[in-house]
Amino acid sequence: MMKMTSPPLDGLKRRMDRHRRENPSASEGRFIRETYRLSREDARQKAREWFNEYPKAAYWTEVESWRQLEGDEIEFTMRRLPTAD
Template sequence: MAKFTPPPLDGLKRRIDRHRQEKAGRSSMFVRETFCLSRDEARQKAREWFDEYPKAAYWTEVESWRQLDGDRIEFTMRRLPSAD
């Protein structure tokens, strides 16, 4: 029986990144910033965002995240531009 080999996902990842960049160029009501940090630094950065931009006022959230090799985390923080 042949062993299943998953297809390479590089093309899909590039398409998703391109789509996100194009989407980011459009007018959006949210401010987004993407980080790639070690696990501990990622936690610290997320806490900084929640401290500086409280969820109740800015709708702050971790929009997406994924674990990379070497225990690094790539994540996108999202918030409203102002608390008004």
């Protein structure tokens, strides 16, 4: 039997790094992000506001990350596209 190995990725990584250096605006600004630290109920309300203001189907709105902190606080990041185009 022949053992399958992964191809080296060094060349691909170098090309990706070069592309990002030469085209910095291509990777920046695609999404608008805002991070909040609120009580659990206020966090739910803020997320609802985002989904009402920027519908998921048009803006790809989502809760990108979240974590529960002490004292029933939630820290979370909302993400959306800048326009619905």
